[in-house]
Amino acid sequence: MILETAKVLEQRHFIEEGTENFHLLTLFAPNIAREAKPGQFVMVKVDYTLDPFLRRPFSIFFCEGEKIALLYKMVGKGTNLMSNWRGGEEVSVLGPLGRGFQILPEFPQWLVAGGAGIAPLCFLGSELIKKGVSFKIIWGLRYKVREDLIDLLHEKLGSLIIYTEDGSMGYQGLVTSGVEALYEKQKPAGIYACGPWPMLKALAFWTEKENIPMQVSLETQMACGIGACLGCIIEGKDGYKKLCQQGPVFKAEEIKWER
Amino acid sequence: MILETAKVLEQRHFIEEGTENFHLLTLFAPNIAREAKPGQFVMVKVDYTLDPFLRRPFSIFFCEGEKIALLYKMVGKGTNLMSNWRGGEEVSVLGPLGRGFQILPEFPQWLVAGGAGIAPLCFLGSELIKKGVSFKIIWGLRYKVREDLIDLLHEKLGSLIIYTEDGSMGYQGLVTSGVEALYEKQKPAGIYACGPWPMLKALAFWTEKENIPMQVSLETQMACGIGACLGCIIEGKDGYKKLCQQGPVFKAEEIKWER
Amino acid sequence: MGKINLGVKVGRLELKNPVLVASGTFGYGEEYAPLIDLNQLGGIVVKGTSLKPKIGNPPPRLAEVSCGLLNAIGLENIGVEQFIQEKLPFLKKFDTKIIVNIFGFSIDEYAALAEILDTTGIDALEVNVSCPNIKTGGEVFATDPKMVAQITQAVCQRTHLPVFVKLSPQVTDIVAIAKAAMDAGADGVSLINSFPAMGVDVFTRKPKLGNITGGLSGPCLKPIALKMVWDIVRNSNIPVIGIGGITNFEDALEYLIVGAKAIQIGSANFLNPQVSIEVIKGIKAYLERHEIKDINMIIGSLKT
Amino acid sequence: MGKINLGVKVGRLELKNPVLVASGTFGYGEEYAPLIDLNQLGGIVVKGTSLKPKIGNPPPRLAEVSCGLLNAIGLENIGVEQFIQEKLPFLKKFDTKIIVNIFGFSIDEYAALAEILDTTGIDALEVNVSCPNIKTGGEVFATDPKMVAQITQAVCQRTHLPVFVKLSPQVTDIVAIAKAAMDAGADGVSLINSFPAMGVDVFTRKPKLGNITGGLSGPCLKPIALKMVWDIVRNSNIPVIGIGGITNFEDALEYLIVGAKAIQIGSANFLNPQVSIEVIKGIKAYLERHEIKDINMIIGSLKT
């Protein structure tokens, strides 16, 4: 765990009328990059004034050499400020934090992402490629994303299966229907998933029924990111868990999915 | 008085090791430009988050056609944020505010500036040139400024007399000694001054003694800028005055200089 | 979807929408008239007014702090007579409610102000009790339920207008103070006033305000004010006007959802002179988006 | 210029510098040990500790607000026994003072905690009185001078350690509470604790916190806390530890200049884990620049 002054190497904006918008921030952060594992996250200081007040958590999207990259959506004031960062700026990054994915030996494995949930799964996918583990990656979106973002993902991960709710890219439908369709052809040895709660919940019930081990990367409000404030708890089946320290990756069966 | 969404046309940074730093922000603000008079100011919203919370007041440095320009020093978080603005950005500007200088018919007139106090006097000087009033302009600085800023001022105002405390540009000494030196050759019909309080105070005592009419542009903390909050008062000889409404330009004799 | 109703009733005071501007932050309306259409506002609460003109505190009177503003204006005002003669006629031209914020240093002064203003054609009184009681040697009225009750009663006896008592947040039990005001005849309470606070310039080692201490206002206070409004509405039926740190329509809705019947916007007017109009528009758009026909269905709708 | 003295004495507690980290924001020290050198700190106030472990409130427990943070952790902690066995040995390795923040729901619980911790080798107790008294049906101890006095006395009777009582800001008269604590035997008071507050998500119309209400902390509170410290120091000789919204050395100096003998940094640790070290460095550089040899010459040096 390192508090590092990282340098912005590049920021790419995947923005276009009618697409889901993403931003890709590449940082020179050699110390964090050296330690980072797929599924871990960083806490980014977004401003030098006090509004926004807290750091913002982001999964590591990829980690190559001395660089780490974050893929994020602009949803509020913090990410808005971040989207203005340009090459050369220095930003304070705390990481790598939390426990990452536990890579299973069996395959095939499936990586199931919803929206910005692609971020930790991309890093995981690169790692699986390195390890020679075969996997499929399914990405669910509300509507299409810009082609060059898809190109980037192809480059990192090979082919991927896309579902959009409005059918504007890939197959039409929810990512969960994609999973079920795929399941008709093949049973996975394990699933790693990241995305909105309803998606993860649906997958959790389904994998339980089908008896497929699943790891999920969850989100919650955070303050410290290092286990000190006890603010980021999430309800597990056997009590509260600190998401920043015991997670953000959990086994699906540890989590209390009914709320 | 107009609340205008102005467009940043250009920002120039007069920054160099060993110089006093200035920033020149040129705004497309046709409605404000149409009404502005020398000595008036604008209130600029510096951020879209709530820290900093208040607008920041700046004198109009020049006003040409549909453009206004602000010349400012970076002293804190608001001006720091402003210094990052680039061409094309939209910013909220309230103005023109307050009462400007009353241009006297007699000449010669002297414009005496300290530091960023040059801002309102530059606009005034341009106006005097238009009216064919002859004037001298004396600018006191702690140390030198970048040559291209001087060039810019030459272009707007013709020649100017510079005093620096460390002698790194122009004459060495305080601007007040410059005024006294000049006085040996010529008595001005009136003085307009803007700068730090001690400078204005010294000038006020001196002009009183020498019986020279002087107008000063003052500064104080402000919240509304339009006379509503009663926060910007300054002690006049006959009671408190609202700087934003009754000023920022006052006759020197109206002000209580002892504090 | 048909027309949306934004009208609310706070005690006897009917407002065409729940958005007011707060005392001391909107002058006498005339300062903002060149910048916004005053007719659109639910109401204007004018600067705190006393029997005689008041000069106020020495400068500096303002200091910016994190997400807020410190002020020590010292209740400077032109006095009630000059207000009636010079400021009120202008305000009356607009189709909006005029509420006069009054303060005194004795119960008699409050009563006298109520009487003078009763028949001037204003729409309500807001009683600022955050003043030291000069008779008891300076204890602030607002912190003692008995004193608040006495002032309220004295005011209500001398006026036919709706009366709102404006509460200070620096009390242990805000509900007790609110109840005291209601039992004494108020139509409702408005809260919060600015919070006693201070700042220091560490380089000169002097207080940032000429008066040493002042009042804190702005978004920094909102979570505190919201909780106080909630404390009152869940423990009583008292009509509440919520004040504190509102800078956009979401902030305003937070108060309404918690249970305030109307809100006031203060310091944010400085940041954005058109904020009140934007809040009204924002609330309306929110209701449309959620297909809610009447603002009153939002008020007190917090899901706990 | 010779060596600068940063050492201060707060009641019987001697600190090598006046910069502490606040309870609940620094865990048990071990979480921050990889990021900063704990030896440099004046002291560490550990997470609020109760007799038995506490599970805390349901999520969400945090919400960001303007220049601040709402939390409703619900005093989750591992209990005093587990603290002594699992956390204290690690903390003792460092050359810094260890202060344990304790809380209970009855006077007996406070007394028992004081007794258990007395001989464990910690350096002081901080008594968090912002808890509801379950015997009287939930009234918060911190708002009643009599209850604060009783708790303080019970604690002081069972321990030889310096005792600081941590005050809640939501009271009418903070000076009365501070005096009650001192008269009952405290070495000093620390203030402020977080301020009762809340937030609402206007789209779901639900409270932002699982517990509905929570405590506000952060820079938004600083001007309020500073004024409360000032109220106490100018009306008494009570040693005060100032807390609230400190994010840099200037903030810390504001408290010291007003008269606090030491300060605690809370939420800012989240923003910048190294803030406490930067504050110590900043204070030192300030003293050097102003040619002041001893931090004690700054304390209470406000020019009014």
Ligand SMILES: Cc1cc2nc3c(=O)[nH]c(=O)nc-3n(C[C@H](O)[C@H](O)[C@H](O)COP(=O)(O)OP(=O)(O)OC[C@H]3O[C@@H](n4cnc5c(N)ncnc54)[C@H](O)[C@@H]3O)c2cc1C
């Ligand atoms: C472990 C972890 C990893 C994450 N990884 C990524 C990532 O790789 N890419 C990405 O785009 N986002 C990621 N997020 C979510 C990201 O942290 C939030 O989108 C971001 O903090 C929003 O900041 P903001 O200031 O722009 O929004 P705000 O103005 O703070 O809020 C805007 C909206 O976002 C929601 N929000 C704010 N903070 C969080 C949060 N911590 N978690 C969830 N929702 C939040 C708010 O409730 C609100 O609805 C991650 C979150 C966690 C906890």
Ligand SMILES: Cc1cc2nc3c(=O)[nH]c(=O)nc-3n(C[C@H](O)[C@H](O)[C@H](O)COP(=O)(O)OP(=O)(O)OC[C@H]3O[C@@H](n4cnc5c(N)ncnc54)[C@H](O)[C@@H]3O)c2cc1C
């Ligand atoms: C009518 C008027 C006209 C002005 N014209 C100019 C101008 O043309 N060019 C220029 O560079 N500056 C001008 N100023 C000063 C300018 O407003 C401040 O420098 C600016 O507000 C500082 O903002 P900040 O956020 O960067 O500093 P902050 O972080 O707010 O403060 C940094 C320092 O600046 C001081 N300061 C903050 N606000 C003011 C203020 N309103 N007046 C004086 N000092 C302040 C603070 O006390 C502090 O010492 C003018 C001020 C007034 C009142």
Ligand SMILES: Cc1cc2nc3c(=O)[nH]c(=O)nc-3n(C[C@H](O)[C@H](O)[C@H](O)COP(=O)(O)O)c2cc1C
């Ligand atoms: C500059 C200023 C002057 C104020 N004057 C008064 C006043 O005269 N009477 C009063 O009751 N409240 C006064 N207030 C308090 C506001 O009406 C309001 O209660 C407070 O600012 C909180 O709201 P806000 O956070 O929206 O500003 C004043 C506030 C400010 C900032």
Ligand SMILES: Cc1cc2nc3c(=O)[nH]c(=O)nc-3n(C[C@H](O)[C@H](O)[C@H](O)COP(=O)(O)O)c2cc1C
């Ligand atoms: C997440 C969190 C947990 C806290 N837990 C405690 C606690 O257990 N005991 C206590 O006395 N104060 C607790 N506090 C209050 C802080 O110690 C401190 O008094 C308060 O946050 C104000 O300081 P700040 O503005 O620097 O954060 C907590 C604060 C936060 C933000």
Ligand code: FES
């Ligand atoms: S974010 Fe603080 S404990 Fe997890």
Ligand code: FES
């Ligand atoms: S700044 Fe508000 S009256 Fe002048």
